[in-house]
Amino acid sequence: MKRLFLTFLFSLVLFQIPLKAESHPVPFQWKETERIVFVGGTSVEVAIQHNYLESILTSHYSNKNFTFRNLGWSGDNVLGHSRTVFQPLSKGFEILVRQIQEQKPSTVLLSYGMVESFEGSQALDTFIGNYKRLLDKIKEMGARAVLISPIHHEDLGPPLPNPKKHNENLLIYVEALQKLADERKLKFVNLFEATKNLNQSQRKTGITTNGIHPNDYGYWLISQIIAKNLGVQFPKFNLEIDTTQGLHVKLDGLTISELKAVGSNLQFKTEDRAIPLPLPKVDFAHELHPRKIVIKGLKEGKYQLMVDGEKVAEGTAKAWSNGAVMVQDSGLKQAANLKQTITKKNELFFHRWRPQNETYLFLFRKHEQGNNAKEVKMFDPLIEKEEKKINKLKVPFKATYELIHIGEEVKP
Secondary structure: OOOOOEEEOOOOOOOOOOOOOOOOOOOOOOOOEEEEEEEEOHHHHHHHHOOHHHHHHHHHOOOOEEEEEEOOOOOOOOOOHHHHOOOOHHHHHHHHHHHHHHOOOOEEEEEOOHHHHOOOHHHHHHHHHHHHHHHHHHHHOOOEEEEEOOOOOOOOOOOOOOOHHHHHHHHHHHHHHHHHHHHHOOEEEOHHHHHHHHHHOOOOOOOEOOOOOEOHHHHHHHHHHHHHHOOOOOOOEEEEEEOOOOOEEEEEOEEEEEEEEEOOEEEEEEEEOOOOOOOOOOOOHHHOOOEEEEEEOOOOOEEEEEEOOEEEEEEEHHHHHHOEEEOOOHHHHHHHHHHHHHHHHHHHHHHHHOOOOHHHHOOOOHHHHHHHHHHHHHHHHHHHHHHHHHHHHOOOOEEEEEEEEEEOOOOO
16 A cells, blocks of 8 residues: 655754765766766666666756766776676777777766775775776767765774774775866765765664665765766745635746635645655655645645645645645656656666677677577667657656645544
8 A cells, every 4th residue: 555645844844964075076068969878886787676766867958968977887987897798808998998988978987996995905906097097088979977985984883894094094095086076177076975875864763784885775875976076956836825815825936727616615726946866775665755835825624635636735724824745746756757767777777788698699609599699789769769768758747736725624
């Protein structure tokens, strides 16, 4: 059975996220058409199971033509060693560059440094030198790069190791990445500092599974930090209707139309300026959501709110006058559908560029089943089909609201 969440608040305290993650701001603007490629290690690859960042950028820039490709590879480093499979490690960099080039990127979001940081400060110069080589190759492609730092190593307590020493090494790497970005006038997102502040703030759960790899809640938070640094201003949904004398409206983040009173009921339509951020998979999601509706001047009684014919909330006139925060409505459903469709598209693309039987299709056993390699391209129309769905889902839909008087308030 679906749970309906409705929290009536006399004062609303929203979860605060330290979104500032760049000490030396570099102007950043998106073009009308972009091919955005995510490149990095485990945290980048696993992001295709969560897809908050892609959902945010897709919906916020719904008027632009964005295409996203995820080339993350678990355990990878800036030399592409994880990508070699059965080939020599010396081939890794060549493979990494080729994989990026094949996607014809306009913008490459790079996330390296976590793996290398475990080697300590003695490996720093080599890491930065190799990073420079990769940036040179990306520039030759006519693409721009965005550097994203590793996150702060979260202390989850025993039996996991104390991260103090590793965080000292991470700081050295992050500072070197900041310097590299400054030298090349590239956008840099300092997730290390931002997540360190998160770790020190009051929150109800950890943001990683093991200290260094984000969980779903971690991806939800980190994606907002990255998006904020790439120009996103997060949409609000605040609606206040005062029925005391006529129908007076205050709103933020949406438009309202066809507002009318029918007896004790209210009817209206809304359209978000942008699709809301999907909620993370945590049991306190309702505390994170800023979609608030206030309706003043209702006569005493109980009211239920219907959105597109479905009940989403219920409360007394007094409760509605104080405000309601909803975590279930048509906007959130659309956001969830968009994220789900992006996930399906990314899974299809994963199998397109990393087929499980690669050895038989392209490598040293292709003489056995190499004729089946032609089937890999059959993923292309499937990916295209999902991208067409994404282009429809990224544009906010109109929603029909009806506040219905359902009876008298039961008083003690």
